[in-house]
Amino acid sequence: MPQWVETTAYVLYARPLGERDKLCSFFTQRTGKVRGVAKGARRLHSRFGxxxxxxxxxxxxxxxxxxxxLVTIGQCELIESVFDIGSTPEGEQLIHHLVELVDEFCPPHQPNDRIYRLLRAILSSLRVVEGDRARLLKLYFDVWMLxxxxxxxxxxxxxECEALVPRNEAIFLTIEGRPECVACQSAVRGIILSPLMRRDLxxxxxxxPDRWIARAGMEAWSDQFVExxxxxxxxxxxxxxxxERLQEL
Ligand SMILES: [Zn+2]
Structure with a gap:
């Protein structure tokens, strides 16, 4: 007998499996990432809708x-869709990016409530996609995921020297995520974080997210930081x- 689990979850993907079914991956709140088969999900009038x-x-x-x-998907009821977000190219690209990072960073069967809540906060902020919001939300999400x-x-x-770097000074952040003061800086690849960038980060x-992206002046540095x-x-x-590869095509 299978053990039945009930949980809220975000769908990561659903790919065709044979003629009738779909192979699905979910990031669940209770049990982390699980993969399973949704039987009959490829049919026109599937109960999965x-x-x-x-x-x-x-x-x-x-x-x-x-x-x-692989688990067996019994029932899957929609709580909230992101259909409206995915209808713009920026929105669609961002959804793919969020899915990819959750999929990469979250190992199977390890619940992570903070990442689950981060995703929920980002998606509710995304309800209003205009101007720079999508790009700043991506930046916000990436930093938090890391x-x-x-x-x-x-x-x-x-x-390196373990000294506190005063807030009115710049700090160098290497591509490996190592902060170095100006005197110690040895790496070539990385980014200089100005006092302003340090403050905003x-x-x-x-x-x-909503409050953070309302801050002024971030367009001066966010492009460089996104890269x-x-x-x-x-x-x-x-x-x-x-x-990212898709964007370059
Ligand atoms: Zn140092």
Whole structure:
């Protein structure tokens, strides 16, 4: 007999499997990332309806058997879709990016409530996509994902000499995520964080996304930082992100 689990979850992807079914991946609140088969989901009038779109939040019932990696999807009810967000090119690209990072950073069967809540906060902020918001929200999400996964350091202290770097001075952040004061700086690849950037990044780690992206003046540095994050993430994950490769085409 399978063991049944009920949980809220975000759909990561649903890919065709044979003629009738879909292979799905979910980031669940209770049990972390799980993969399973949604039987009959490719049929026209499937009971899964539109609930299997990327980053839809759903109430999920699944059954698992010991020793089997794939679970059986019993029921999947839509709580909230991101259909409206995904209808613009920027929105769609961002959804793919969020899915890719959650998929890369979250190992199977390890719940992470902070990442789950981060995703929820980002998606609710995304309800209004205009101007720079999508790009700043991506920046916000990337820094937090790196932080919650243990890769984004405190920007107050030099990792080499361990001295506190005063807030009115710049600090160098290497592509490996190592902060170095100006005197110690030895790496070539990285980014100089001005006092202003350090201030805004400190705020990022204490403020909810809506409040943070309302700050003024970030357009002066965010482009450069987004490019740095792309390199930082591919260093951490040891590969180029798919969503970034698509953008270059
Ligand atoms: Zn130093």
């Amino acid at each position: 539109a609930s299997l779109e990327p980053l839809s939040e759903v109430r999920l019932w699944y059954g698992e058997r010991e020793g089997q990696e 932080r919650l996964s243990g890769f984004f350091p405190s920007l107050d202290r030099c990792a 400190r705020a990022l780690l204490t403020e909810p 740095f994050l792309r390199q930082f993430l591919s260093h951490v994950l040891e590969k180029e992100l798919k969503t």
